[in-house]
Structures are given as structure tokens and as C-alpha cells.
Amino acid sequence: xxxxxxSLVALVTPLNEDGxxxxxxxxxxxxxxxxEGTNGIVSVGTTGESATLNVKxxxxxxxxxxxxxxxxxxxIAGTGANATNEAIELSQEAKLKGADYVLLVTPYYNKPNxxxxxxxxxxxxxxxxxxQILYNVPSRTACDLKPSSVEILSKHQNIIGIKEAVDDxxxxxxxxxxxxxxxxxxxFSGDDPTFLESMSLGAHGVISVAANVIPRSIxxxxxxxxxxxxxxxxxxxxxxxxxYKLLFVExxxxxxxxxxxxxxxxxxxxxxxLIQLDETFxxxxxxxxxxxxxI
Numbered sequence: 540x541x542x543x544x545x546s547l548v549a550l551v552t553p554l555n556e557d558g559x560x561x562x563x564x565x566x567x568x569x570x571x572x573x574x575e576g577t578n579g580i581v582s583v584g585t586t587g588e589s590a591t592l593n594v595k596x597x598x599x600x601x602x603x604x605x606x607x608x609x610x611x612x613x614x615i616a617g618t619g620a621n622a623t624n625e626a627i628e629l630s631q632e633a634k635l636k637g638a639d640y641v642l643l644v645t646p647y648y649n650k651p652n653x654x655x656x657x658x659x660x661x662x663x664x665x666x667x668x669x670x671q672i673l674y675n676v677p678s679r680t681a682c683d684l685k686p687s688s689v690e691i692l693s694k695h696q697n698i699i700g701i702k703e704a705v706d707d708x709x710x711x712x713x714x715x716x717x718x719x720x721x722x723x724x725x726x727f728s729g730d731d732p733t734f735l736e737s738m739s740l741g742a743h744g745v746i747s748v749a750a751n752v753i754p755r756s757i758x759x760x761x762x763x764x765x766x767x768x769x770x771x772x773x774x775x776x777x778x779x780x781x782x783y784k785l786l787f788v789e790x791x792x793x794x795x796x797x798x799x800x801x802x803x804x805x806x807x808x809x810x811x812x813l814i815q816l817d818e819t820f821x822x823x824x825x826x827x828x829x830x831x832x833x834i
Contacts, residue, residue, distance in 0.1 A: 543578075543579055543613055543615075543639075543640065543699075543700070543725065543743070543744070544578065544743045544744045544761075544765065545578035545579070545744045545758060545761040545762065545765065546576070546577050546578050546579075546744060546745060546747060546750050546754065546757040546758040546760075546761045547577070547578060547580070547613075547615065547744055547745065547746045547747065548572055548579070548580055548581065548746075548747055548750035548751055548754060549581045549585065549586035549746050549748050549750070549751070550568065550569075550572070550580050550581060550582060550586065550587055550604075550751065551568070551586055551587060551751055551795060551796055551805065552565070552583065552587040552600055553565050553568065553804075553805040553808075554805075554806065554808040554809070554810065555806060555808065556806060556808060558808070558810065560592075560596060560599070561805065561806060561808075562603055564804065564805045564806070565600070565603065565607075566603075566607055567804070568804060569604065569607050569608060570607075571754070572612075572750075572754050573608070573611050575754035575758065576754065576755055576759070576762075577612065577750060577754045577757075577758055578612060578613075578744065578761070579612050579614070579615060579744075580604060580608060580612060580613070580614050580615065581615045581616075581617060581642055581746055582600060582601045582604040582605075582614055582615065582616050582617060582638075583597050583600050583601055583616065583617040584615075584617035584642055584674075584746070585617075585676070585679065585791060585792075586748050586751070586791055586792045586795065587600070587617060588792065588809070588810055588813075589617050589619075591810035591811070591812075594629075598636070601614075601616045601617075601632075601633055601638065602636045605636050605637045605638060606637075613639040613640060614637075614638055614639050614640075615638070615639065615640040615641065615642050615672065616629075616630075616633035616636075616638035616640070616641050617641075617642050617644070618630040618633050618641040618642065618643060619642065619644030619645070619646075619674060620646070621646040621648055622646075623646075623659050623663065626643060626663050627662070627663050627666045627667060629641075630643070630663060630666075630667040630669060630671070631667050633669070634667060634668070634669040638669065640669070640670045640671070640672055640699070641667075641669055641670075641671050641672070642671075642672045642674050643660065643663060643671055643672065643673060643674055644674040644676065644680065645673075645674065645675055645676070645677075645680050645682040645683075645684050646659060646680070646682060647679065647681065647682060648681070650681055651682065653684075653685055653688045656682070656684055656688055657688050657691055660673060660692050660695075660698065661692065661695060664692075664696075664697040664698050665695075668697060669697065670697060670699045671697050671698050671699065672698075672699065672700045672701060672702055673689065673692065673698065673700070673701040673702070674701070674702045674704075674729070675701060675702070675705060675729075676702075676704035676705075676729060677704075677705065684701075686710060686713040686714055686717070689701055689714060689717060690717050690720070693717050693720070693721040693724040694721065699724060699725060700724055700725035700726065700727060700743070701714060701724075701726055701727065702727045702728075702729040702746045703726060703727070703728065703729055703730075703737075704728075704729030704730050706730050706732070706733050708733075708736060708737070708740065711726070711728075711736075711737045711740050711742065714726045714742075715740055715741040715742065718741065726741070726742045727742060727743060727744050727745060728742050728744070728745040728746070729745070729746050731745070731747055731748055731749040731786065732780070732783045732784070734747065735760060735772055735773065735776045738761065738765070739764060739769060745757065745761065748786050748787075748791055748792070749779065749783055749786055749795075751795050751798075752782065752786075752795060752798050752799065752802070752833065753779060753782065753831065753833070756775055756778070756779060757779075759775055760772045760775050760776050763775065778831070779831075782827055785798075785820070785823065785824050785827055786798075788816075788820050789816060789817065789820070790813060792809070793809060793813055793814070793815070793816050794820070794824065796808075796809050796816075797815060797816035797821075797824065798824060798828060801834055802833055802834055
């Protein structure tokens with residue numbers, strides 16, 4: 540199993556004008572990320588429009604990504620669902636296709652309690668023998684996986700980490716404490732604006748939206764922190780702070796896909812019910828991309 544740390548891009552899923560997956564652009568994005576130093580690719584997570592790809596598309600994108608990456612860096616397949624059986628089936632398929640890890644978002648909409656979440660994740664871990672990363676993002680799921688539940692789940696041999704997207708350093712500290720108990724459990728930030736601080740506290744890396752646009756910068760910041768070069772990391776991170784803000788002026792992945800379109804890397808297509816970035820943000824985004832010499 541390849542080591543998982545550093546900058547893990549939550550990769551977009553490029554689309555054609557007819558709404559189909561743009562595999563030519565996806566191939567180029569994958570190669571670009573590897574050349575720019577990205578340490579791992581999350582395929583079909585939230586940023587990859589998992590909520591609006593059908594099951595065949597979902598699995599086909601994972602399969603294509605795994606094959607094209609060719610073990611150059613780890614591939615983490617997004618296989619979470621609000622139905623436990625569906626998450627099991629997606630995870631089994633991802634394993635068969637050769638994914639290195641799976642990323643399992645908490646069930647959304649049906650709002651299970653903590654005991655339900657524990658049973659959900661234990662059932663997946665018992666049924667599918669693949670390294671699994673929990674994913675907590677209550678701002679999108681209306682469901683919050685508490686550190687006490689994570690501690691219980693961390694004892695399962697197949698559950699090897701968590702992507703925590705809550706902007707709360709006390710919670711990050713509680714999760715880092717779990718890694719002191721379970722040596723093979725890792726914490727990954729899921730919040731670009733605060734990932735540097737989380738890594739400074741002991742998180743192992745970031746699953747990043749920003750890395751879609753500035754892969755080399757995010758990779759270098761992670762490497763700096765992991766090497767205890769915090770001044771260098773902070774200097775690089777300060778340059779990106781306005782970009783982090785602009786990436787979330789509308790629901791992800793609306794802004795990041797529009798940025799990549801302006802950079803000439805993908806077509807300006809996103810699946811309904813999401814629509815293209817509102818014109819009121821265009822000038823500010825273009826200005827920032829110019830400032831960072833991305834266009």
C-alpha cells in the first residue's frame with residue numbers, strides 16, 4: 540500500500556458540451572497533477588460531482604483514473620453513499636478496479652445518530668477489505684461524525700483515517716490524539732483555508748479543492764510542513780489566501796471548474812442542479828488568476 544500524506548487533490552470531473560465525461564481532459568489533468576507534485580488523487584468525491592454522476596459514470600471515471608495513474612501515485616475512490624449497501628457495492632467495485640483507498644462521506648439527508656454512523660462504517664469495513672478513509676463534512680451532509688465515534692472506528696483494521704472538513708482546531712486536536720493511540724490512523728484536513736494550521740497540529744495532509752488550480756503550491760506547502768519548515772509554508776500559504784476564499788463563493792465545484800475553464804484545462808460545463816459561476820464573481824476571479832500567473 541502506497542503511503543498517503545501531503546497534497547491529495549479532490550479532482551474535478553471534466554465534462555463535454557453534451558454532458559458526457561471528457562476523458563481527454565481528465566487524462567491531461569491526471570498527468571499535470573503528477574508532474575506538479577500532487578501526492579494522491581481523489582476520484583469522484585464531492586468536487587468530482589459524485590452526487591450527479593450515475594453509477595456507471597461514477598465507476599467508469601474511477602476505473603479510468605486508476606488505469607491512467609498506473610500506480611504512479613495513490614488513487615482514493617469516492618464511494619460514500621447515504622445507503623450502507625450502496626456504499627458497500629461501490630467500495631467493492633473500487634477495490635476490484637484497483638483503488639488504493641476509498642473515501643466514505645457520512646450518509647447525507649437521512650441524518651443517522653452516532654450509533655448509526657458507527658454501525659454504517661463498521662458494516663462497510665467488515666464487508667470490504669480495502670483501506671478506508673472516513674469523510675466528515677456536516678455543512679453539506681447535515682450529519683456530524685464526532686471524534687468519540689471516530690475513536691471507536693479507528694480500531695478497525697480497515698479504517699485508516701479521516702478527512703475532517705470542520706473548521707475547528709479543538710476537534711482537529713482531538714482527532715490527532717486518536718493517532719497517538721492508533722499508530723496506523725491518519726488525519727487529513729478537508730478545509731483549504733485552515734489546512735496549514737491543521738497540519739501544523741499533526742494532520743498528515745489535505746484533501747484539497749485548491750490543489751486543482753495550484754497543485755505545485757499545495758504540494759510544496761505540505762512538504763514544508765512535514766519537514767518542519769513552517770516559515771516557508773506560511774509564506775507560500777499567504778499568497779493563496781484570497782484564492783481559497785474565491786473557491787467557495789458558491790457551492791463547490793462551481794468556482795473551481797470555472798477557474799480551470801479560464802486556465803484552458805477543461806470545458807465550462809457542470810451538471811445541473813449546479814450552474815456556472817455567477818457573473819458577479821467573474822472579474823474578481825480573473826483578477827486573482829492573473830495575480831497568481833495562472834492565466
